[in-house]
Amino acid sequence: MQCSRGLEREGFLIDKAFLGGGVYSLRFETQELLPAILPGQFFMVGPHRWKSDPFLLRPFAVVDGSENGVEFLMKVVGRGTKDIVSCERGTSFRLRGPLGNGVFTATRGRSLALVAGGIGVAPLLCAWKFHSDVISSFVFGVSNRDWAGVADWASSKVSGLTVASDDGSLGCKGTAPDVLKKEGDFIDEIWACGPVPMLKAVYETFGGKSLIMASLESRMGCGIGGCHSCTVKTQRGMLKVCHDGPVFDLSEVFLDELI
């Protein structure tokens, strides 16, 4: 068994399911207790065997967590994610977290809707688990029916999830912000996570009327504020996604500078 180092614990991959479209759900179990996890927080994740290879741990939002386990949703996009999902059950992992100080926090009495795009559904599933009693609508937008397995999996966790696809091949036709707009209700606050074009569309559609809190992605080296690789330009200066976020008030972020 490996020793824990500060924020880092050893976790064992106990469950892995392929959901289609290059997306997997992965569940880890830890022997040491994990601190309480807040919605929007993330872990830096990688198998222990990466020690012998110049691999940095990769950031993933928590979908669900408890004191002795954590679940992630991972889309294979490159070398790191490909290697992680190839691991067998029982593989020993480094789990650094939970990380992030900017999280999703609900204000009682304010109407709230969630808008997810693609793999951005991950942190919003965690937010739903915490705050489903005050969330009036949750729209999950995807490109096409390649995401059917992920949509079914998400629907099993979220009652009343609205699925929308760009080409109309899954759920209703349209982008997630358009579908939420068609629902027509005034919303005090929107929580969003997804690709930058979707975040821009959410801001163009609802900015100035609703408070939009978005979980941002950036390339991360350390996840703990030490390497400056994850900075984003905001009205408050350059902020670190890992330390100051990952959840930000979107009106403060220079969206055109996001990659």
Ligand SMILES: Cc1cc2nc3c(=O)[nH]c(=O)nc-3n(C[C@H](O)[C@H](O)[C@H](O)COP(=O)(O)OP(=O)(O)OC[C@H]3O[C@@H](n4cnc5c(N)ncnc54)[C@H](O)[C@@H]3O)c2cc1C
């Ligand atoms: C706070 C946070 C939470 C995240 N949560 C999830 C999650 O729940 N599920 C999930 O699948 N992914 C999530 N990501 C993105 C995930 O970390 C990257 O996809 C992963 O690190 C890519 O590693 P790789 O080695 O496979 O890809 P690489 O080989 O490093 O890169 C492959 C491609 O992916 C792009 N890419 C790499 N890292 C990122 C990144 N951090 N953000 C955006 N694009 C990137 C690269 O530009 C390149 O085009 C999150 C990122 C952050 C910052």
Ligand code: FES
């Ligand atoms: S990832 Fe190192 S400072 Fe944010």
